Amino acid sequence: MISAHGLSVRLGRREVLSGVDLDVRRGEWCAVIGPNGAGKSTLLKAVMGLVARRGEVVLGSRPAAALKPRERARLVAYAPQTPALPPDMTVFDYALLGRTPYIPYLGRESRHDRSVTESVLARLDLTELAMRRAGELSGGERQRVVLARALAQEAPVLLLDEPTTALDLGHQQQALELIDRLRRADGLTVVTTLHDLTVAGLYADRLLLLAEGRAAAAGEPAQVLTEDLVGRHFDARVKIEPGPDGRPVVHLVRGGP
């Protein structure tokens, strides 16, 4: 569904991403992991075309370079790590922004746009909050509202940059379960960056480990989350054991590195 080859991004003098490949099949959940500054967020932005990049990106079956911005926005929805929610905007109006790729430049939302937004809000249990101002929401509610905006876009691919930032344990779980449920129900392709390795291994079908702008490893969670790879690239001493469902669980070991 998404494939990128030889993606490189230069920000100023620094090469933030160099020669990264990414392949995600339809309906798959791919988690991008790596230490701080490895280029995880930049990779998502490069796929979206939000930063100047070199390399090939194919979305669906078409090269991204051939897509107009509106066409691309109907294929891929993106939520940044710290989304800006205008504090005065209502939840409904914010989610309605997701319909932008379907509305003519100076046009206005159709009845269809409103009903899609309403049903997305209902699906995420946000109907009650529809007229609430974004500035009055809790962290967990904000996360769901941002997800609602992305889903209103009705794009088959979701790129989510750290969707669990600033959420407590319970809300992290709720957010990830919700994404997983929507993914299975609608056959969405999901790419997230995640900084919690165990969580990444638990939810994703495939992991991509980035280190210093390069792909250090890619594959199923058990192939990528090894003591050797994690220890080397995160500069950490860890113990990794299979959890109850066979997926790897990463423990920190005291006294290291």
Place this chain on the structure above:
Amino acid sequence: MVRQAGPARARPLWVVCALGLLAVSMIAGLLDGAADISPWQVVLQMADWLPFVHVDSGLAPVEQGLLFELRLPRVLVAAVVGGLLAMAGAGYQGVFRNPLADPYLLGAAAGAGLATTAAIVLLPSVAGSIPVAAFLGAVGGVFLAYTLGNTAGRAGGTATLVLAGVAVTSFLTAIQTFIQQFKVEELQRVYAWILGDVGGGWDQLWLVLPYAAVSSVLLLLHGRMLDVLSVGDEEAGSLGVRAARVRLTVLLAASLATAAAVAVSGLIGFVGIVIPHVVRRLAGGSYRIVLPLSMIGGAAFLVLGDLVARTVIAPAELPIGVVTMFVGAPFFVAVLRVTRRAAT
């Protein structure tokens, strides 16, 4: 009962309130003046001006002429200029995502000021040179700030652009002061224009109207796009919007509005901050609400401001810019405090 959800738009009640305020301030603006005319006579006379309506207001032809040739165009120019400045302010605020953005912060007014001063001093004999100069100056000022902001680094985003605008404003104002001191004999004319004036009659109104119409329509049409921009350039980009293009269009439209306002009436400050801020507090933050209501509210505000300017030290007149600054400067500090508190 759950309210029917719909996209943000100005509620009819607010539109009616704003229009009512505008009507009242316009009648008040027509009433005041040296000649003694009763409110009822003004209303009757206004009805008489309407096509196909004939009402005897009991006013002498001289008084009718006074109303029609002096007070009416003055009130209308004040309304148009106020509406333009408030809308331009709202537009700049949307473009720069900064509630303190204003025609005066971005080099637009300073550019117009410099160009107009140059026109007064260097081309005193060329009729009609002031509006053209003001327009070119305003667009030039904003473009200078825009280019400077872009070359200073895209990473800085909106803050860089506003800082660039401040730098451009200082620089252009310095040149303007140089030119005006250079030709001291024109000082009086320059000062009269700088401090603002809406008493130029019908000619002044016809001059501003085409620019006003074009820029208002452009700005009002971009309400939804400014709402999209309010989530930031990156997210707007991910929604398929070419953020840079939208910003440039709104920037041009707001600069055209600024130039039109500055060309006819000089530098009238703070309308662009005060009115959109009040609208946002009262009626809602969406630009589909802020733009139209700012237009009406700005018009009412400047008509009232002009009324105050004409009456406080009658028979002498205050420049209208002094009145708006008197209200606007403390207001600016208040907005600054609220904004900073929200940011921390």
